[in-house]
Amino acid sequence: xxxxxxxxxxxxxxxxxxxxxxxxxxxxxxxxxxxxxxxxxxxxxxxxxxxxxxxxxxxxxxxxxxxxxxxxxxxxxxxxxxxxxxxxxxxxxxxxxxxxxxxxxxxxxxxxxxxx
Amino acid sequence: xxxxxxxxxxxxxxxxxxxxxxxxxxxxxxxxxxxxxxxxxxxxxxxxxxxxxxxxxxxxxxxxxxxxxxxxxxxxxxxxxxxxxxxxxxxxxxxxxxxxxxxxxxxx
Numbered sequence: 001x002x003x004x005x006x007x008x009x010x011x012x013x014x015x016x017x018x019x020x021x022x023x024x025x026x027x028x029x030x031x032x033x034x035x036x037x038x039x040x041x042x043x044x045x046x047x048x049x050x051x052x053x054x055x056x057x058x059x060x061x062x063x064x065x066x067x068x069x070x071x072x073x074x075x076x077x078x079x080x081x082x083x084x085x086x087x088x089x090x091x092x093x094x095x096x097x098x099x100x101x102x103x104x105x106x107x108x109x110x111x112x113x114x115x116x
Numbered sequence: 117x118x119x120x121x122x123x124x125x126x127x128x129x130x131x132x133x134x135x136x137x138x139x140x141x142x143x144x145x146x147x148x149x150x151x152x153x154x155x156x157x158x159x160x161x162x163x164x165x166x167x168x169x170x171x172x173x174x175x176x177x178x179x180x181x182x183x184x185x186x187x188x189x190x191x192x193x194x195x196x197x198x199x200x201x202x203x204x205x206x207x208x209x210x211x212x213x214x215x216x217x218x219x220x221x222x223x224x
Binding site for chain 2: 003033035041042043045048056091093103104105107108109110
């Protein structure tokens, strides 16, 4: 597609349920990021995939959070046993080869998660 | 650890006034610095990057290695500049780090 696609755009769930958020990056983009955007907290880095390298998971806030990227393309962010503090907008971004000097991030529209 | 600091959560100015959004980074060396902007109900998008040395929508930003700053400036703010602005850094072709963002409100 022409841009980074994320689904669902909105998700309301009950505390304790699991949720999956999907990101479809721009074709050919080898780098993929997940960020969390909370009011007053800015953009919080969660996880970073680059090609076939092991992902950088250093930003995941707890072991309830996990992400995978299949075939170097689509990524899924999974939050298990959701808590109210998980409510936020989850942003996905992709970019060309990380070592490119022309590397910039293209963001998706985000998935707004509300945990009741 | 790498850090990007945006000290102002909210900046309000009147239309036509100069505006400066502050950004400081913590890492020495040669970072890549960026400004991203998010207008209301739109996606986060790149505004400008320091290596391009360009002016976008009247905004400029100069990398000051001595002060480790990359402040965003515009001499005459417009109402359509109202948005959320994020400063970001990247080192050694690694991942991007973002600041906490500054909400710019340009009043008529």
